[in-house]
Amino acid sequence: MRQQAHHLSSSPSSPSTHSTSPAPLARYGWDAAFAEAFAPYAADGLLPGRIVRVDRGLCDAVVPAPSGPGTGSAGAAAGLRTVRADLAPVSDPDPTRWACTGDWIAYDPDERAVRALLPRRTAVLRSASSKRSDGQVLAANVDHVLIAVSLAAELDLGRAERFLALAWESGAQPLVVLTKADLVPDPATLAHLVADVEATAPGVSVLTVSAATGDGVDVLTAAVTGGTTVLLGQSGAGKSTLANSLLGSETQTVRTIRDSDGKGRHTTTTRDLLPLPLPGGGVLIDTPGLRGVGLWDAEGGVAQVFSEIEELAGDCRFHDCAHTAEPGCAVLAALEDGTLQERRLDSYRKLIRENEWIASRTDARLRAERRRVWKQRQALGKHLVQRKRGPQR
Numbered sequence: 001m002r003q004q005a006h007h008l009s010s011s012p013s014s015p016s017t018h019s020t021s022p023a024p025l026a027r028y029g030w031d032a033a034f035a036e037a038f039a040p041y042a043a044d045g046l047l048p049g050r051i052v053r054v055d056r057g058l059c060d061a062v063v064p065a066p067s068g069p070g071t072g073s074a075g076a077a078a079g080l081r082t083v084r085a086d087l088a089p090v091s092d093p094d095p096t097r098w099a100c101t102g103d104w105i106a107y108d109p110d111e112r113a114v115r116a117l118l119p120r121r122t123a124v125l126r127s128a129s130s131k132r133s134d135g136q137v138l139a140a141n142v143d144h145v146l147i148a149v150s151l152a153a154e155l156d157l158g159r160a161e162r163f164l165a166l167a168w169e170s171g172a173q174p175l176v177v178l179t180k181a182d183l184v185p186d187p188a189t190l191a192h193l194v195a196d197v198e199a200t201a202p203g204v205s206v207l208t209v210s211a212a213t214g215d216g217v218d219v220l221t222a223a224v225t226g227g228t229t230v231l232l233g234q235s236g237a238g239k240s241t242l243a244n245s246l247l248g249s250e251t252q253t254v255r256t257i258r259d260s261d262g263k264g265r266h267t268t269t270t271r272d273l274l275p276l277p278l279p280g281g282g283v284l285i286d287t288p289g290l291r292g293v294g295l296w297d298a299e300g301g302v303a304q305v306f307s308e309i310e311e312l313a314g315d316c317r318f319h320d321c322a323h324t325a326e327p328g329c330a331v332l333a334a335l336e337d338g339t340l341q342e343r344r345l346d347s348y349r350k351l352i353r354e355n356e357w358i359a360s361r362t363d364a365r366l367r368a369e370r371r372r373v374w375k376q377r378q379a380l381g382k383h384l385v386q387r388k389r390g391p392q393r
């Protein structure tokens with residue numbers, strides 16, 4: 001077992017473990033459904049917690065602190081402490097099941113180990129860089145995927161569609177944020193740009209924000225409060241600036257110095273999951289490598305980005321219509337009468353092809369399993385969205 005001598009003072013095996021309340025975890029997104037999933041572990045004296053960082057077989061996680069004064073630890077909200085935990089008990093041959101930032105866990109304070117991951121509600125996946133086509137989970141239990149698109153350059157709708165496919169595939173709700181709105185001073189021009197993006201993103205809210213003037217930051221803040229948010233977008237899109245706006249004075253990288261390997265070598269680490277300083281709580285996940293992720297097995301996500309094309313396809317005469325030259329093709333008819341743009345259809349085809357290529361290199365059994373989970377999530381997601389906002393339209 002790895003002995004971690006770190007700066008966190010509270011005793012990990014306090015006898016008052018059973019009296020700790022997970023209520024402070026609500027700031028991190030803990031809710032009744034997670035509590036229900038955790039219930040069997042509570043009886044074993046385990047603690048609920050959330051992974052804020054993963055690092056070579058170990059993770060940092062926030063867990064409830066034993067009640068009493070002075071138990072908060074650096075970087076954790078009141079009533080919580082940050083622990084270093086061993087991930088060995090939850091290792092898995094399937095990389096998509098590896099523990100990642102955002103996972104809810106059952107933490108064993110005696111062993112200082114993660115004994116179980118609670119079932120994920122959503123997961124942001126990307127292809128691993130290795131030759132084997134394995135997916136890798138970059139963030140778990142995400143509620144909002146915030147896609148930053150800069151107004152400083154010409155809108156790249158194809159790129160936005162790619163990020164949207166990835167976002168939908170995760171099971172989270174995408175949200176497009178057009179950044180640097182101060183660079184488009186003419187309201188009519190800005191309205192046109194928003195309309196273009198809205199047409200590209202059915203079912204997605206499109207916000208405009210200027211970090212320079214502060215315009216729109218309040219609306220964005222309201223949209224992410226209480227939930228778990230990740231930021232995606234091209235380099236230079238303004239993600240760091242947005243993160244700083246959301247996190248306020250709480251800096252984006254909380255630095256902690258600890259004795260990392262028991263040999264006296266001090267390392268500086270960053271935390272990937274940070275609490276938002278909002279009355280309603282919420283967290284931002286900003287994991288290195290997450291921001292510019294590539295598409296991976298996002299068939300369902302692609303279908304959702306191009307839902308109007310999928311709907312049209314339902315009216316094609318042949319159910320296996322390829323929308324190329326078939327008689328009675330509703331997609332080609334929409335192209336003809338101008339209701340569907342050629343750019344949009346091209347983009348759809350490109351992402352479908354890309355996805356088919358990735359899928360062909362992926363283990364069929366794992367794929368089928370993920371498809372099943374995705375469908376469940378999608379059904380649940382729709383249900384939750386409807387409960388929160390009332391039926392749409």
Ligand SMILES: Nc1nc2c(ncn2[C@@H]2O[C@H](COP(=O)(O)OP(=O)(O)OP(=O)(O)O)[C@@H](O)[C@H]2O)c(=O)[nH]1
Binds near residue numbers: 183
């Ligand atoms: N005018 C204006 N410039 C902005 C605004 N937000 C960000 N910028 C500028 O845009 C540039 C890129 O912003 P970043 O926040 O670093 O972009 P990023 O997406 O984090 O970039 P990467 O770290 O490369 O992924 C910086 O020079 C910012 O100062 C804004 O609201 N208005």
Ligand SMILES: [Zn+2]
Binds near residue numbers: 329332
């Ligand atoms: Zn067709």
